[in-house]
Amino acid sequence: MIFTIALAGFIAAADTDSSYDATLDAQFKCPQELPSREAYVQDLVNWMGLAKRRHPDWTNERLANARHDMFVKHHCPEPSSQP
Numbered sequence: 001m002i003f004t005i006a007l008a009g010f011i012a013a014a015d016t017d018s019s020y021d022a023t024l025d026a027q028f029k030c031p032q033e034l035p036s037r038e039a040y041v042q043d044l045v046n047w048m049g050l051a052k053r054r055h056p057d058w059t060n061e062r063l064a065n066a067r068h069d070m071f072v073k074h075h076c077p078e079p080s081s082q083p
Helices: 002-015 022-027 037-054 060-073
Strands: none
Touching: 022 037, 022 060, 037 060
């Protein structure tokens, strides 16, 4: 019972995560949406720069987690194993 209550509190906290940033979300693109690897690298650099400007207190780990969260939220397909 206590575990269930604790889990419910954790889920509620995750749903209202104050680190969510609608601007970063709007600027995110799945790699497959971009025409080339070069375009992906440039998009990644732009997104990371924006994230660091908006959240200078975020650690590199938090930044990487935010990027990963965008992949999940946007349902990006798994990268192809082919070059």
